[in-house]
Amino acid sequence: MIAGAARGDRLFRGFARGAALALILLVAAMVVEMGRAATPSFRAFGWRFLVTSTWDPVAENFGALPFVYGTLVSSLIALVIAVPLGLGAAIFLAELAPVPIRSPIAFLVELVAAVPSVVFGLWGVFVLAPWLRTWVQPALGATLGFVPLFQGPPYGVGMLAAGIILAIMVVPFVTAISREVILAVPNAQREAALGLGATRWETTRIAVLRYGRSGLIGAVLLGLGRALGETMAVTMVIGNRAEIAVSLFAPGYTMASVIANEFTEATSDLYLGALIEVGLLLFAVTVAVNALARVLVWSVGGAVREVRE
Amino acid sequence: MNRWLAGLLCSFFAVLGSGVPPAAAQMLMNGAGATFPYPIYSKWFDEYAKVDPSVRFNYQSIGSGGGIRQITARTVDFGASDGPMNDDQLRKAPGDLLHIPTVLGAVVATYNLPGHSKLRFTPDVLADIFLGKITKWNDARIAAANPGASLPDQAILVVHRSDGSGTTYIWVDYLAKVSKEWDAKVGRGTSVNWPVGLGGKGNEGVAGQIKSTPGALGYVELAYAIKNALPAAAVRNAAGRFVEPTIETTTAAAAVVAKNMPADFRVSLTNAPGDNAYPIASFTWLLVYRDQPDETKGKALVKFLWWMIHDGQKYTTDLLYARLPPQVVKQIEARLGEITYQGKPLLAAR
Numbered sequence: 001m002i003a004g005a006a007r008g009d010r011l012f013r014g015f016a017r018g019a020a021l022a023l024i025l026l027v028a029a030m031v032v033e034m035g036r037a038a039t040p041s042f043r044a045f046g047w048r049f050l051v052t053s054t055w056d057p058v059a060e061n062f063g064a065l066p067f068v069y070g071t072l073v074s075s076l077i078a079l080v081i082a083v084p085l086g087l088g089a090a091i092f093l094a095e096l097a098p099v100p101i102r103s104p105i106a107f108l109v110e111l112v113a114a115v116p117s118v119v120f121g122l123w124g125v126f127v128l129a130p131w132l133r134t135w136v137q138p139a140l141g142a143t144l145g146f147v148p149l150f151q152g153p154p155y156g157v158g159m160l161a162a163g164i165i166l167a168i169m170v171v172p173f174v175t176a177i178s179r180e181v182i183l184a185v186p187n188a189q190r191e192a193a194l195g196l197g198a199t200r201w202e203t204t205r206i207a208v209l210r211y212g213r214s215g216l217i218g219a220v221l222l223g224l225g226r227a228l229g230e231t232m233a234v235t236m237v238i239g240n241r242a243e244i245a246v247s248l249f250a251p252g253y254t255m256a257s258v259i260a261n262e263f264t265e266a267t268s269d270l271y272l273g274a275l276i277e278v279g280l281l282l283f284a285v286t287v288a289v290n291a292l293a294r295v296l297v298w299s300v301g302g303a304v305r306e307v308r309e
Numbered sequence: 310m311n312r313w314l315a316g317l318l319c320s321f322f323a324v325l326g327s328g329v330p331p332a333a334a335q336m337l338m339n340g341a342g343a344t345f346p347y348p349i350y351s352k353w354f355d356e357y358a359k360v361d362p363s364v365r366f367n368y369q370s371i372g373s374g375g376g377i378r379q380i381t382a383r384t385v386d387f388g389a390s391d392g393p394m395n396d397d398q399l400r401k402a403p404g405d406l407l408h409i410p411t412v413l414g415a416v417v418a419t420y421n422l423p424g425h426s427k428l429r430f431t432p433d434v435l436a437d438i439f440l441g442k443i444t445k446w447n448d449a450r451i452a453a454a455n456p457g458a459s460l461p462d463q464a465i466l467v468v469h470r471s472d473g474s475g476t477t478y479i480w481v482d483y484l485a486k487v488s489k490e491w492d493a494k495v496g497r498g499t500s501v502n503w504p505v506g507l508g509g510k511g512n513e514g515v516a517g518q519i520k521s522t523p524g525a526l527g528y529v530e531l532a533y534a535i536k537n538a539l540p541a542a543a544v545r546n547a548a549g550r551f552v553e554p555t556i557e558t559t560t561a562a563a564a565v566v567a568k569n570m571p572a573d574f575r576v577s578l579t580n581a582p583g584d585n586a587y588p589i590a591s592f593t594w595l596l597v598y599r600d601q602p603d604e605t606k607g608k609a610l611v612k613f614l615w616w617m618i619h620d621g622q623k624y625t626t627d628l629l630y631a632r633l634p635p636q637v638v639k640q641i642e643a644r645l646g647e648i649t650y651q652g653k654p655l656l657a658a659r
Contacts, residue, residue, distance in 0.1 A: 054502065056501070057473075057498050057502070058495065058496035058497065058498040058501050059496070059502075125514065125518070126517060129518075129521060130521040133521070155507060155522065157507060157518065235471065235510050236510055239507040240507065240508025240509070240510070241506075241507060251507050257471075260472075261471045261500070261508075261510065263473075264344075264371055264472070264473060265372045265373055265374040265473025265474065265475075265499035266374050266473065267373075267374040267398065267499075
């Protein structure tokens with residue numbers, strides 16, 4: 001009986017270890033295989049690939065800078081909009097809303113997270129972009145037109161539209177996870193703050209948000225991860241122009257979009273290699289952002305522990 | 310323990326194996342490639358199953374680039390492409406590849422200019438708009454081709470395809486033929502470095518952007534424009550006449566070219582001569598090896614191709630493709646006779 005249990009343990013450990021190793025091997029194999037396929041592009045362009053802005057499939061001259069820029073900027077816009085919205089909604093749902101409506105609303109928010117991205121894209125093309133073109137962009141241009149961010153002709157589609165679509169897709173993630181984090185904050189924290197005479201807002205700020213900081217940052221980063229890799233919805237509204245423009249009204253392009261757009265028809269080895277190198281770059285950017293996030297969470301986590309001591 | 314596990318696995322797979330029905334008499338024909346003709350191809354494969362139930366087709370519309378790669382690697386029995394393979398690609402293939410035209414498609418200029426349902430464009434004007442040299446609708450050269458139309462002082466917003474596409478290839482192939490500057494600066498390809506404009510994904514992306522933006526001008530497939538009742542501009546052809554894009558004028562483009570058809574069918578139909586020829590049209594091709602690696606499969610494939618260029622053509626109209634002109638069908642018949650298995654013609658053996 002005992003021998004059997006030990007054998008079961010060994011078997012289980014072997015399986016778990018195998019699963020973990022398989023994951024690492026899978027990622028390593030992907031990187032190696034992509035690196036191999038991207039070799040023609042490495043050879044032809046070297047570091048220039050990262051810093052030049054021409055993307056000419058006919059002359060086979062490729063530079064990925066506009067895509068990197070587009071991915072980072074559209075994700076940044078998304079976070080600027082989504083974080084206050086998501087956090088606000090989470091605080092409301094966890095702390096302020098009347099109890100009977102909390103669960104139904106939380107459920108609806110999670111439902112939005114399940115909407116396929118192509119649906120957001122269609123909505124972006126037929127509703128959001130025309131609305132931006134006829135109302136929002138002219139208004140922004142008239143009031144904030146002295147800022148270079150809001151200059152240029154209003155097309156509707158462009159960097160701003162992409163950022164807003166991404167924000168809408170990211171908000172449910174940020175809200176749902178932040179709500180869980182806030183709910184996990186021990187009630188003793190709140191009672192202590194209230195006992196010291198803090199107002200509702202002060203309690204939320206000092207006892208809840210600060211306590212749950214690392215979890216909340218995690219929620220934001222998960223949203224950022226989704227924004228960086230999102231493909232279909234962004235492709236449909238960003239305008240797909242490989243150019244770096246200061247204005248948010250101007251069309252842009254992201255790394256995921258160019259791969260989705262051009263991969264099927266790329267015939268030459270160099271063209272294919274360049275697209276795969278963009279994929280590697282996207283991989284690298286995602287890893288870098290996640291690593292940065294880890295560091296951030298660790299440092300914040302340390303700070304919280306100090307406060308508690 | 311391990312032996313016990315191995316035994317279990319073996320019996321598991323044995324059970325799986327016995328669950329598979331005995332090898333079907335049906336032959337599976339694999340193909341991959343172009344997305345543009347996918348609706349007519351899947352209709353054909355459907356209808357052909359009634360003609361010859363012993364063959365089943367599996368066609369994956371992964372794009373022309375993918376089709377060329379897969380037939381070159383011999384992972385499929387036939388490829389499909391909207392643009393002809395170039396000499397370099399043909400040299401890389403392990404055998405002699407034939408281009409078999411299947412149907413014709415056309416690309417139309419569509420726009421959003423309220424009150425102007427029938428605009429006319431000359432080739433140089435189209436090229437200069439897409440080069441960014443003509444930027445306003447009331448440009449004198451647009452007005453010259455449209456006497457009587459009061460064109461607004463409005464910026465032209467160019468919309469093109471963002472995804473690599475045979476539609477783009479046909480469009481820029483045309484622009485390159487009618488404009489030296491386009492040929493030198495931009496060139497031909499399924500994706501190009503556009504001098505101006507926004508990119509929309511797919512026909513629906515381009516059409517959606519145009520519909521929602523007054524002053525926009527772009528290009529979509531003829532079938533898509535007809536189905537969605539989009540305005541389609543008439544374009545001046547090589548014979549100097551303004552021709553509206555229709556199924557008939559598309560077929561007319563091929564009919565004239567058929568007189569000097571190159572033996573391998575790798576011919577561009579853009580800017581074709583002929584009074585009634587719409588100038589932005591193209592064949593789409595199936596790619597098959599001249600020497601088939603498998604006799605039974607080769608026979609079945611040739612039999613299907615024969616059916617496709619004859620009986621199959623009657624399904625084109627409903628799906629808004631232009632059918633092959635009779636002269637071209639005759640030329641393809643001759644080509645099908647050249648498909649062999651180890652030197653033995655497969656068509657004669659039918």
